[in-house]
Amino acid sequence: MTVIKTWCTALGLASLSLVSARAQTLPSEPISVGGGRVTIGGDVSASVGSSDPGFFDYTDYEHSALRLLRVDVSAAVNGGDHLTLLGELRTENFDSMQPYALYLRIKPWTARAIDIEVGRIPPTFGAFARRTYASDNPLIGYPLAYQYLTSLRPDSLPANADELLRRRGLGWFTRYTIGDAAADKGVALVSAFRWDTGVQVHGTAGIVNASVAVTAGTLSNPLFNDDNNGRQVAGRVELRPVGGLSGLIVGTSAARGPFVSASAVRAAFNDDSRAGDFTQTAWGADVEYSRGYYLLRFETIVSDWQLPIVRTPALELPLRAVSTSVEGRYKIMPGLFAAARVDHLGFSDIAGTTVTEPWDAPVTRVEVGGGYSIQRNLQLKFSYQYNRRDGGVLEQLAHLKAAQLVFWF
Numbered sequence: 001m002t003v004i005k006t007w008c009t010a011l012g013l014a015s016l017s018l019v020s021a022r023a024q025t026l027p028s029e030p031i032s033v034g035g036g037r038v039t040i041g042g043d044v045s046a047s048v049g050s051s052d053p054g055f056f057d058y059t060d061y062e063h064s065a066l067r068l069l070r071v072d073v074s075a076a077v078n079g080g081d082h083l084t085l086l087g088e089l090r091t092e093n094f095d096s097m098q099p100y101a102l103y104l105r106i107k108p109w110t111a112r113a114i115d116i117e118v119g120r121i122p123p124t125f126g127a128f129a130r131r132t133y134a135s136d137n138p139l140i141g142y143p144l145a146y147q148y149l150t151s152l153r154p155d156s157l158p159a160n161a162d163e164l165l166r167r168r169g170l171g172w173f174t175r176y177t178i179g180d181a182a183a184d185k186g187v188a189l190v191s192a193f194r195w196d197t198g199v200q201v202h203g204t205a206g207i208v209n210a211s212v213a214v215t216a217g218t219l220s221n222p223l224f225n226d227d228n229n230g231r232q233v234a235g236r237v238e239l240r241p242v243g244g245l246s247g248l249i250v251g252t253s254a255a256r257g258p259f260v261s262a263s264a265v266r267a268a269f270n271d272d273s274r275a276g277d278f279t280q281t282a283w284g285a286d287v288e289y290s291r292g293y294y295l296l297r298f299e300t301i302v303s304d305w306q307l308p309i310v311r312t313p314a315l316e317l318p319l320r321a322v323s324t325s326v327e328g329r330y331k332i333m334p335g336l337f338a339a340a341r342v343d344h345l346g347f348s349d350i351a352g353t354t355v356t357e358p359w360d361a362p363v364t365r366v367e368v369g370g371g372y373s374i375q376r377n378l379q380l381k382f383s384y385q386y387n388r389r390d391g392g393v394l395e396q397l398a399h400l401k402a403a404q405l406v407f408w409f
Helices: 002-023 161-166 262-269
Strands: 031-033 038-049 069-078 083-092 098-106 114-120 197-205 208-215 232-239 248-258 279-291 294-305 319-333 336-347 349-351 356-358 363-375 378-389 397-408
Touching (some): 161 349
Antiparallel strands (some): 031 038, 038 069, 038 397, 069 083, 083 098, 098 114, 114 197, 197 208, 208 232, 232 248, 248 279, 279 294, 294 319, 319 336, 336 363, 349 356, 363 378, 378 397
């Protein structure tokens, strides 16, 4: 049924695009009402692709990124020189309408490039987190760090190393003996599909952009309501040189916050007073360079998790994951481009009773594809994915194909 819905939407957009070539029926710019006080925008992407029994492209909203119909509607209400209210509603495969973003942007000084955002705020950490919309992504899939579900959960914990090793490659549906015993999805290093709740301050001075945020959740587990009485602190610094280095962007990010829920800590120790000790700490670096017809990007993320040690054989902490992604795009001719991304996600070793191996199954992904702009804001994309997982009980190799139609205004 989901695939049928997606195809129907894709065909509808394609039909409208043919009409729009003559009559421009599709809006090409955000809609402005109330004398410019209210601006409404939208983003629709319809993807159809191969079946994925290995759950390589499964997301934390329990959908395949290659079989996804996503509709975003955003609005900005301008309250003057100092205040703007921004919000966004999202539905995936028409399951339900979710409040993806809702925050107040405050500009204390009109003459200075400083703003404060309060509410469900844009991400601070990482480079790809700021371009997760299909219209900004040159491919259909996502980098592993932002989408692939590891076997960790904030509310359910392995009692020892053996139990964690038995769940390698099962991040799509996992359970443990400590905490919530119901099976559920794991977490990615950084969620590309949910925004966190808190306060962010952003400023620009010359070639330097800087942001810092305090939020209720963590990179892996953004929250609306805090579940452990802790706060994450995240920051990012970005350099955008000019002159001969124009087109270069260099960034670094860091974040740290309590990851394990208070209920899981209480299940482990009969006391949740140490909930703030079990953190996710992450560091990232990224480089982007564009010139003429080509664009190159590199990003690496290191994430460490601290979990309660309950029984032997003990977990060797921190549990570390390291992701590396290299991406490129080349414009072949006006409206036509080719793109590729190479990804790897690795994990630190832990020692079980009989074996020492990575605590989750390492994953490698290569995605190649391209796209054509039917009109400025209507794009058709195709891609092929090679996925390999070194371990686990599910399929360890997958060749996946997908097509996507994207419209935005």
